[in-house]
Amino acid sequence: MNTSHHYQVIVIGGGHAGTEACLAAARMGCKTLLLTHNIETLGQMSCNPAIGGIGKSHLVKEIDALGGAMARATDLGGIQFRVLNARKGPAVRATRAQADRVLYKAAVREILENQPNLQIFQQAAEDLIVEGERVTGVVTAMGLKFTADTVVLTTGTFLGGKIHIGLENYSGGRAGDPPSIGLANRLRELPLTVSRLKTGTPPRVDARSVDFSDLEEQWGDTPLPVMSYLGNVEQHPQQVCCWITHTNEQTHDIIREGFDRSPMFTGVIEGVGPRYCPSIEDKINRFADKDSHQIFVEPEGLTTHELYPNGISTSLPFDIQERAVRSIKGFENAHITRPGYAIEYDFFDPRELQYSLENRYLKGLYFAGQINGTTGYEEAGAQGLLAGTNAALRAQDKEPWCPRRDEAYIGVLVDDLISLGTKEPYRMFTSRAEYRLLLREDNADDRLTEIGRNLGLVGDHRWQVFSEKRDAVAREQARFASTWVQAGSAEAKALEAKIPTLQREYSLADLLKRPELKYTDLANIKGEAVTDERVAEQVEIAAKYSGYIERQQQDIDRLRAHENTQIPVDFDYDIVQGLSNEVKQKLCDARPQTLARASRLPGITPAAISLILVYLKKQG
Numbered sequence: 018m019n020t021s022h023h024y025q026v027i028v029i030g031g032g033h034a035g036t037e038a039c040l041a042a043a044r045m046g047c048k049t050l051l052l053t054h055n056i057e058t059l060g061q062m063s064c065n066p067a068i069g070g071i072g073k074s075h076l077v078k079e080i081d082a083l084g085g086a087m088a089r090a091t092d093l094g095g096i097q098f099r100v101l102n103a104r105k106g107p108a109v110r111a112t113r114a115q116a117d118r119v120l121y122k123a124a125v126r127e128i129l130e131n132q133p134n135l136q137i138f139q140q141a142a143e144d145l146i147v148e149g150e151r152v153t154g155v156v157t158a159m160g161l162k163f164t165a166d167t168v169v170l171t172t173g174t175f176l177g178g179k180i181h182i183g184l185e186n187y188s189g190g191r192a193g194d195p196p197s198i199g200l201a202n203r204l205r206e207l208p209l210t211v212s213r214l215k216t217g218t219p220p221r222v223d224a225r226s227v228d229f230s231d232l233e234e235q236w237g238d239t240p241l242p243v244m245s246y247l248g249n250v251e252q253h254p255q256q257v258c259c260w261i262t263h264t265n266e267q268t269h270d271i272i273r274e275g276f277d278r279s280p281m282f283t284g285v286i287e288g289v290g291p292r293y294c295p296s297i298e299d300k301i302n303r304f305a306d307k308d309s310h311q312i313f314v315e316p317e318g319l320t321t322h323e324l325y326p327n328g329i330s331t332s333l334p335f336d337i338q339e340r341a342v343r344s345i346k347g348f349e350n351a352h353i354t355r356p357g358y359a360i361e362y363d364f365f366d367p368r369e370l371q372y373s374l375e376n377r378y379l380k381g382l383y384f385a386g387q388i389n390g391t392t393g394y395e396e397a398g399a400q401g402l403l404a405g406t407n408a409a410l411r412a413q414d415k416e417p418w419c420p421r422r423d424e425a426y427i428g429v430l431v432d433d434l435i436s437l438g439t440k441e442p443y444r445m446f447t448s449r450a451e452y453r454l455l456l457r458e459d460n461a462d463d464r465l466t467e468i469g470r471n472l473g474l475v476g477d478h479r480w481q482v483f484s485e486k487r488d489a490v491a492r493e494q495a496r497f498a499s500t501w502v503q504a505g506s507a508e509a510k511a512l513e514a515k516i517p518t519l520q521r522e523y524s525l526a527d528l529l530k531r532p533e534l535k536y537t538d539l540a541n542i543k544g545e546a547v548t549d550e551r552v553a554e555q556v557e558i559a560a561k562y563s564g565y566i567e568r569q570q571q572d573i574d575r576l577r578a579h580e581n582t583q584i585p586v587d588f589d590y591d592i593v594q595g596l597s598n599e600v601k602q603k604l605c606d607a608r609p610q611t612l613a614r615a616s617r618l619p620g621i622t623p624a625a626i627s628l629i630l631v632y633l634k635k636q637g
């Protein structure tokens with residue numbers, strides 16, 4: 018064997034999962050290879066050039082807190098930034114950035130090319146080398162063999178990819194890219210459960226053919242948000258405007274005319290599509306009473322005229338697409354630059370993975386991204402980072418890291434996938450997390466950066482910036498706890514306009530819990546406010562929500578007892594008296610690794626958990 022072709026970690030696929038996976042493994046000191054079809058498409062956004070949004074920005078900030086690339090690339094490529102749910106509580110606030118797809122890709126590529134321990138090679142992976150129950154390498158389309166301690170598979174929508182426009186279809190990984198057929202066939206020979214999913218994208222439109230005069234403008238936020246904990250607004254390129262328009266009854270009539278040539282409605286597409294990002298034909302079919310749907314008109318970049326009409330993803334025939342687009346206000350003379358299409362692809366049942374994202378039956382093989390049944394760059398990136406980390410840990414003979422649901426959205430994502438599986442493309446929402454107040458986007462660094470540092474994922478600069486912030490928060494909280502305001506004092510009088518009823522002595526920390534008062538109302542009392550707004554924000558949120566946060570923490574502590582109660586992989590649920598056959602079946606299918614995970618399966622009652630606990634104690 019040529020030892021120069023041996024790697025500790027090989028990552029197949031340079032999309033959002035693959036780039037985070039190889040960067041994570043390389044940051045941890047592993048000799049890593051990224052094998053991808055085309056170096057020019059590293060970090061390519063297959064669909065909307067936007068990062069973040071509700072639930073998703075939490076994942077981006079977690080990737081960032083662990084040293085990943087997505088948030089940094091967004092700060093360098095983002096051409097419009099907004100904070101969604103800004104008036105709601107901090108748990109559901111979410112940062113979203115429209116990106117220039119060229120700048121975003123360039124930023125990802127630069128990070129990859131400057132990452133020590135990482136080599137990139139442009140080749141399709143055609144085969145996996147499997148010895149017994151272990152994956153030991155990869156064979157490329159040219160027949161080159163690369164051996165590895167671990168392999169991470171992140172091939173996105175490419176495995177057996179089939180593109181549909183009307184009743185026409187052809188093989189493809191996404192428009193303009195080849196599918197991955199050889200590898201798909203090979204994977205179907207292995208003991209893996211494969212099914213099909215589908216997703217779609219709208220036609221793109223040339224901005225020069227659009228009449229913006231009647232469209233509603235939508236600008237980004239001021240002050241400008243940033244995505245990365247290391248980011249600053251000076252890094253952002255020029256900021257631009259988006260617009261809003263709507264479909265109308267005429268659009269809907271035209272779209273209905275195409276139903277008999279729709280691959281979805283005629284049964285040509287078998288895969289299930291994303292429920293929360295349906296095609297326009299699906300929306301019109303399902304919500305027949307609605308006579309209009311909103312469309313966000315979003316620029317694809319600073320150096321192109323192409324626009325992304327967000328909300329009209331479609332796989333209808335091109336003639337219908339063109340007529341439907343031209344029936345929309347502002348788009349009367351629109352020139353379509355690329356047709357919309359749907360793509361069907363192979364995905365693997367995520368219930369066959371361990372929490373480390375390693376396959377249960379093939380050691381050393383990790384799965385991340387769209388192939389696990391998810392949709393979205395952020396979901397892919399988060400899994401990539403986790404799979405890359407665990408592949409590196411295995412290569413270093415260390416225990417895996419499996420974040421819990423109360424630690425990270427990454428933990429929620431993986432736990433949902435592995436315990437429940439998915440029948441449709443899975444996307445993240447804040448509502449999926451039961452400990453939302455603890456898992457905020459503003460405290461992802463506080464939750465994860467120290468863990469990342471211990472794993473070897475977080476470099477010196479990030480660690481220093483984080484430590485300084487954490488110390489500053491602790492100092493300010495200590496000052497607030499030990500600074501007192503006496504009723505009747507000059508300080509209390511200054512607050513009277515907001516709280517006239519001060520009757521005793523209060524610490525600033527107590528006062529900050531009051532809804533009428535903000536950090537800025539109190540910070541200059543007997544001291545000076547901190548200048549770093551992010552420190553002030555942490556002090557304020559921790560005080561305002563302390564009651565709720567403590568209650569969530571108590572729930573977590575109670576559950577954690579179960580979290581540590583392991584259920585053997587071969588545990589025989591049939592011997593547990595009192596469990597219904599249905600419950601037994603669910604547990605046998607899911608094979609939860611701990612009692613806490615069993616308790617989160619739908620239909621598994623606390624009574625069932627108690628019964629299993631009794632048997633586990635007997636066996637233990």
Ligand code: FAD
Pocket residue numbers: 029030031032033034035052053054055058059061062063064065140141142143171172173174175176190191192194196197200216217218294330358359360385386387388391392393394397398
């Ligand atoms: P990808 O980004 O697909 O990357 C896969 C990478 O693997 C590519 O670089 C590819 O070249 C490489 N590769 C594949 N096979 C091989 C091989 N054998 N050897 C070497 N390299 C290989 N997400 C949403 O959230 N909302 C949407 O509305 C949406 N619409 C979409 C519409 C379309 C048409 C497509 C294609 C995707 C859409 N997505 C959408 C999904 C989003 O693009 C993916 O979730 C995300 O890109 C997944 O990241 P990934 O890293 O898993 O895979």
